Amino acid sequence: MIRRALILSAVALALAISAKAADLSYDLTPQEVAPGTYVLEGTREYFTRENGGNIVNTAFIVTNEGVVVIDNGPSKRYGEELRAAIARVTDKPVLRVIVTHLHPDHFLGGQAFEDVPVGATAATRAGIAEEGTMVTENLYRLSGDWMRGTETVVPSETLEDGQVIKVGGHTLRLLELSGHTESDLVVMDETTGVLFASDLVFHDRAPTFPHADIAVWLESLDTLQALDFKVLVPGHGPVTRDAGPIEQTRAYLQWLNGALREAAAGGREITEVIRMPIPPEFADMDLVRDELTRSVLTLYPELARDSLPPASN
Amino acid sequence: MRLSSLASLALAVCLAVSPAGASDVTDPLDSVVWDYVHEQLLNGEPVVFDDRVQVFAPEKVEDGRMVPVSVRADGIPDVKQILVLGDLNPIPRAVMLEPIKARPFIALRMKVNEGTAIRAAVKTGDGVWHLGGTVVQAPGGGCAAPRLVADGGNWEDHLGEVRARAWRTVDGADRLRLMIHHPMDTGLVDNIPEFFLDRLTITNAAGEEVARIQAWSAMSTNPVLTLEIAPDGVTAPGTAYAVSGVDSDANEVSASIPAPSQTMPPPPLQEAMR
Numbered sequence: 001m002i003r004r005a006l007i008l009s010a011v012a013l014a015l016a017i018s019a020k021a022a023d024l025s026y027d028l029t030p031q032e033v034a035p036g037t038y039v040l041e042g043t044r045e046y047f048t049r050e051n052g053g054n055i056v057n058t059a060f061i062v063t064n065e066g067v068v069v070i071d072n073g074p075s076k077r078y079g080e081e082l083r084a085a086i087a088r089v090t091d092k093p094v095l096r097v098i099v100t101h102l103h104p105d106h107f108l109g110g111q112a113f114e115d116v117p118v119g120a121t122a123a124t125r126a127g128i129a130e131e132g133t134m135v136t137e138n139l140y141r142l143s144g145d146w147m148r149g150t151e152t153v154v155p156s157e158t159l160e161d162g163q164v165i166k167v168g169g170h171t172l173r174l175l176e177l178s179g180h181t182e183s184d185l186v187v188m189d190e191t192t193g194v195l196f197a198s199d200l201v202f203h204d205r206a207p208t209f210p211h212a213d214i215a216v217w218l219e220s221l222d223t224l225q226a227l228d229f230k231v232l233v234p235g236h237g238p239v240t241r242d243a244g245p246i247e248q249t250r251a252y253l254q255w256l257n258g259a260l261r262e263a264a265a266g267g268r269e270i271t272e273v274i275r276m277p278i279p280p281e282f283a284d285m286d287l288v289r290d291e292l293t294r295s296v297l298t299l300y301p302e303l304a305r306d307s308l309p310p311a312s313n
Numbered sequence: 314m315r316l317s318s319l320a321s322l323a324l325a326v327c328l329a330v331s332p333a334g335a336s337d338v339t340d341p342l343d344s345v346v347w348d349y350v351h352e353q354l355l356n357g358e359p360v361v362f363d364d365r366v367q368v369f370a371p372e373k374v375e376d377g378r379m380v381p382v383s384v385r386a387d388g389i390p391d392v393k394q395i396l397v398l399g400d401l402n403p404i405p406r407a408v409m410l411e412p413i414k415a416r417p418f419i420a421l422r423m424k425v426n427e428g429t430a431i432r433a434a435v436k437t438g439d440g441v442w443h444l445g446g447t448v449v450q451a452p453g454g455g456c457a458a459p460r461l462v463a464d465g466g467n468w469e470d471h472l473g474e475v476r477a478r479a480w481r482t483v484d485g486a487d488r489l490r491l492m493i494h495h496p497m498d499t500g501l502v503d504n505i506p507e508f509f510l511d512r513l514t515i516t517n518a519a520g521e522e523v524a525r526i527q528a529w530s531a532m533s534t535n536p537v538l539t540l541e542i543a544p545d546g547v548t549a550p551g552t553a554y555a556v557s558g559v560d561s562d563a564n565e566v567s568a569s570i571p572a573p574s575q576t577m578p579p580p581p582l583q584e585a586m587r
């Protein structure tokens with residue numbers, strides 16, 4: 001009797017869970033930011049079981065021949081909903097997907113695009129092949145049921161720095177920069193003037209540093225600012241028509257870099273550094289204290305080590 | 314400060330009235346293993362939850378192999394020992410400081426095997442443990458995960474090497490920061506036996522032992538420790554502190570830390586968190 005009750009409740013629970021899974025939807029709404037160019041802006045949050053990882057900007061360009069997609073989102077479900085959102089805008093086929101870098105919110109929608117070429121730089125392809133399974137597991141933990149069925153798909157073809165893709169009347173110039181990760185692929189649509197800046201640019205949302213090199217990142221920001229763009233699509237945060245987000249990201253990186261070096265030279269330990277005051281100009285950035293803590297845990301140990309001279313006898 | 318911390322503080326103040334001998338006190342951190350911690354790690358000795366024992370750690374970490382923790386127990390007289398432990402760790406103790414002529418302060422980085430209460434137990438001369446703590450959320454596997462770093466695989470070449478420096482604080486103490494190259498194997502991974510830095514002693518140039526440390530393998534790989542030597546224990550200008558220690562395989566550690574030439578800038582105004 002007890003056994004049967006248990007089985008029944010297990011069935012009920014399974015039904016409840018699957019009903020809940022079926023209800024999940026990202027409600028993706030493409031915003032046209034330039035002619036034929038659409039951005040799906042994520043929330044300025046960290047991965048949660050409420051947002052399902054929709055914390056990232058993805059984009060697509062509808063050309064005369066078909067659609068080019070830039071990043072495919074944080075889960076299989078997102079990829080499928082992105083594909084459906086594209087189909088609501090145009091009946092042209094998806095021609096290709098460009099993955100900007102190896103962070104999971106940018107490539108885990110890959111299963112929805114396995115029928116088209118998915119391009120990324122050699123370094124990004126290698127990084128996804130190496131770390132993909134681990135980061136996917138991590139997202140299952142953070143985003144929960146939204147991740148159901150998601151598996152890592154390693155991009156199928158290699159894109160090169162300086163490569164020009166001419167498609168359906170658009171000229172897309174690719175730049176392989178780095179600093180946010182070892183390889184950050186930026187897409188400049190020379191036809192519309194839209195710059196897809198990848199996670200080299202954050203806007204009103206604190207930058208993240210799990211694979212970052214701040215000095216290199218700062219150089220990449222200078223490269224981006226020198227480009228002739230009309231519309232700037234950051235990796236996270238709202239689209240603009242000026243270089244404001246580049247300047248904001250640069251200012252934050254410069255402050256963080258200086259503050260961490262000063263703390264290390266002054267003999268501070270991590271527990272003190274994560275509580276340091278945040279300048280008022282960054283205080284309104286979403287997640288700034290959480291991301292500062294994550295950044296310090298990633299970046300500070302090496303700086304702290306370097307601040308201590310050899311002392312062995 | 315979070316509401317739950319406020320509640321714990323309120324509770325701590327109530328409980329601070331009289332030390333409790335047996336495990337008849339309510340743990341403000343609500344840990345399921347509190348009785349075990351009290352009976353086995355604190356020998357069932359009298360305890361009080363005391364808000365003067367401040368424990369700082371991030372609210373959550375993504376990598377349980379390196380959780381920074383610092384403890385301050387200013388205002389508690391006659392501190393004999395500060396024990397830092399993680400309730401749910403398979404190796405709960407991380408470090409124990411005897412602050413002979415040091416301030417009741419220690420900062421370290423430790424492993425946590427899962428989300429857990431992190432506590433500091435401060436033992437005073439009257440035999441009472443004064444407890445403070447915080448809760449850290451973490452994914453599983455810090456103690457049972459491979460080493461965080463091991464010098465590109467050739468840690469044997471650097472075993473026991475010390476990097477260290479002293480800073481003079483604005484109020485006349487010496488802050489010492491040390492990093493000791495050591496794998497700190499827990500014995501819980503890949504059949505690698507437990508192998509860890511065991512003890513360290515710090516002596517000033519007058520020959521006075523100013524601090525003694527007992528370490529456990531729950532400290533992170535390449536342990537980093539921060540201590541503050543009180544003004545009456547600082548080494549004279551132009552001299553150096555001597556660091557001597559031994560690991561669990563009887564390998565010796567020996568280093569010297571010159572007296573500080575530089576005063577630490579006053580701490581930046583820190584925001585009230587936790």
Ligand SMILES: [Zn+2]
Pocket residue numbers: 101103180199235
């Ligand atoms: Zn990223």
